[in-house]
Amino acid sequence: MENLALSSKQTNTHTVLKEIFGYSEFRDGQNAVINAVLEAKDALVLLPTGGGKSLCYQIPALTLPGLTVVISPLISLMQDQVAQLQALDIKAEFVNNSLTFEQQQNIYQRLHQGDIKLLYVAPEKVLQYEFKERLRHLNISLFAIDEAHCVSHWGHDFRPHYCRLSELKQHFPVVPMMALTATADTATRRDIVQQLGLNQPYIHTGSFDRPNIRYTIEEKFKPLSQLMRYLKTQKGQSGIIYCTSRKRVDDISQKLADAGFNAAAYHAGMSNEQRQFVQTAFSRDDIHIVVATVAFGMGINKSNVRFVLHYDIPKSIEAYYQETGRAGRDGLAAEAIMYFDPADIGRVKRFFEDIEDEHRRRVEEQRFNAMASFAEAQTCRRQILLNYFSEYQREPCGNCDICLNPPKRFDGTLVAQQALSCVYRAEQRFGLGYIVDVLRGANTSRIRDNQHHALSTYGIGKQHSNEYWLSVLRQLIHHGLLNQDITQGASLHLTEAARAVLKGEYSLQLAEPRLQAKHIYQDKLAQFNYDKKLFAKLRSLRKQLADEDDVPPYVVFNDKTLAEMAQIMPTNDSEFLKVSGVGFTKLSKYGAPFMQLIRNYLAAS
Structure with a gap:
């Protein structure tokens, strides 16, 4: 009977995938992870940014009878993910300091009535005695720990409260726990399992390759001029520029604004209100470029970031991979560019002298040495990146600066x-x-x-x-x-x-010195034989509907879905459902205006 029940749940997961999320098949590894959780096993999921990690716990949450508790490190990330789920009519909520007392009480009441399927909370909140006691009286099916590399001292974004999440295992020993991250080397993976107390977890390590991202490293000569030249080729596109200091962030963002670019600054020296405004405006396509320190990090759930540019060298390959991974989450073509001055190596290394723990200092230096070697290399960037994460690739990628423009x-x-x-x-x-x-x-x-x-x-x-x-x-x-x-x-x-x-x-x-970067033009939607005029009209409609619903445009549909619409031009329900990313909920909510626009466009053509 148990196997029969499990088989029924597994059939149901495919139905949920298609009818609610609008995808016809699972990506590599997703189904196996979901099945492990349905069998009440713990799991460690390593998938690249944009690789479909969220579905690994969202689909079990909708299939299992009780509540799924998702531990997430940032308020903005919770809000984005809950907005996306609510747009699909999924009963999801978050509890954090942005809510009033009355709003929290209302959510608690709904929890006890079994009216919520996914609850997003911060680690600090879930560890409070009162909150844990509240959870004891609920039917919990799964704990999902997002950004799980924060658990590890060896991870690049360690957070002390994450270390205490093993308490959940002690209080809820039979509830399966899933840890998810996009970035973890071998030492960090071991540490995650140990720190969280995962019990013989099912471990899925997906490919770290993001083939849609083009990696380019430019020698830093006159970086501001180089930046201005590049941005002129990216008009209207969303992008992030990372700098190492707040002063540089403020300086560059001001110069870009003065030059007419739709840009804003983001760093920890700004007030919470200022940061929240910038992040919201960026997610809603009201600001195109954010110039930021690494404080602008894990909360980026925006799918249509077309470029990430590092004005300075990052301190580790993990950090570089995580930050560049914010580009092209929708699977469309994107660019990761870094300006590199070898003199920066010595400057960065001096920061490590302040680390008192000798072992920790050696690890940080070793990680930075790997980053410096990556920047100085004359071989395929992607091969080096994947080899670092123990994913050995024999052939050059054909989509990095070294492959496209080999050094002479x-x-x-x-x-x-x-x-x-x-x-x-x-x-x-x-x-x-x-x-x-x-x-x-x-x-x-x-x-x-x-x-x-x-x-x-x-x-x-x-x-x-x-x-x-x-x-x-x-x-x-x-x-x-x-x-x-x-x-x-x-x-x-x-x-x-x-x-x-x-x-x-x-x-x-x-x-031969490369005095002018050779940026080979990429049509971001080249994989679709789509109508560009129609695509522009669909984007405009999407923005209008998103503003009416007070959500980011990608919550309505992402660029990839719009490009497919502009390719197959659906004019009835059955055709519209064939578009990737369209399920029954999105059809009933947004189908009519999009199909009407397409019908009008075809009639006028």
Whole structure:
């Protein structure tokens, strides 16, 4: 009888997937995870951002008889997910400090009446004695721990309250627990299982590959100019720009706004009200670009972010992967761009000196070294990224800067000799910028005061640009021919290895400096043979309906669903239900206006 009941539940999950969520089949791994939970097993789910983690607990929540409690770290993330579920007529609620006392009491009453299927709460709330006592009197079917890497000391976003979530296992030993994350290396995975007290969990590790994201690393020359050039190619698209400091966030966001871009700042130094305003406006497509510190993080549930740009190098590959993963959650083409200056490596490493725990410091340094190697690499970006997460890929991806525009080599012996000689003749006391000025023959008071306009290397490289010489000098540092002393104003010093190059004892191969980034145009919806005019009209209607319902546009339909509509042009219910992302609830709620628009468009064509 038990197997028969389970089989019935499994059949029901496919019905829920199609009729409520509007998808005809599960993604790889989802069905196995769901079945494990239906068998009352614990589970650890590792899927990339946009890989369908939420459905792994939302579908069991609608299939099992009781309440599913979802522990989520951010108010904005809870609100977004609950809004999406409520748009599907699913009885979901959240309890957090944004609610009044009366609103919370109303939710508690509905909980005891069995009128709520999914309840989203913060870890701090679920661990309160009074709240745990309230849960004891409810029929709980499942605990889902979202962003579970926050449990681990080795995770990149550790949160102390997450460590205490094992208390739920002690108080509710027979209730299955599912931990979900998009980012966890092997050490973090082990730690999650141990910290939460998961009992022989079913572990699903999906592919970390996000093939729709194009990874590009640009050498940082004049980053603000580079940024402005890039943004001019992204008009009207949603994007996030990450910076390491609040000051830089404020500075860049102001400069973008002054240049006419629809941009706003976000960092921890702003008030809660300011941050909430920016996040809401971004999710509703009222703000296109957010310039932020890493404080703008896990709450990003927006599906149509088309680019994530790192103005500075992140501190770990985990953080980079998590942040770039906020692009292209809808599966459509997206870009991850990073501006990289090798000098930033030394600056970032100094931050680790403040970590008192030696073991922790070593781990953080090791993680950053992996990030720096990724940035400096001349091989397929995606291969390096996936290999880091133990997902070995033999073939290059064909969708990163290295694959699309392979580095070209040239005999750099002469320019290396010129640069090394200039450093030597300037007495090894100056940094990159000054040496470049001497090589290019700049007429500055500093050069004249030092009498360096009389050097034989003064102006020897004036035929090349400032960016060209910066790239050459950085490569000489990579090759171990120059050292940068960060304790002496980043001054350049020749190493013993430079002697052989200066003497011409061997030919030095360098990469041709990439002075202008080669951004190959991507039609974000190229996989659909769709009508672009109709798509624009559908987007406009979606925005209007979303504003009327006071929800973000992607809660109505995501871009992928609209593109499919603009491709197959459904004009009746059965055709409309064939569009991916359309279930019976969305059909009854939004089908009529969209189909009417399509009929009018076809009639006018």
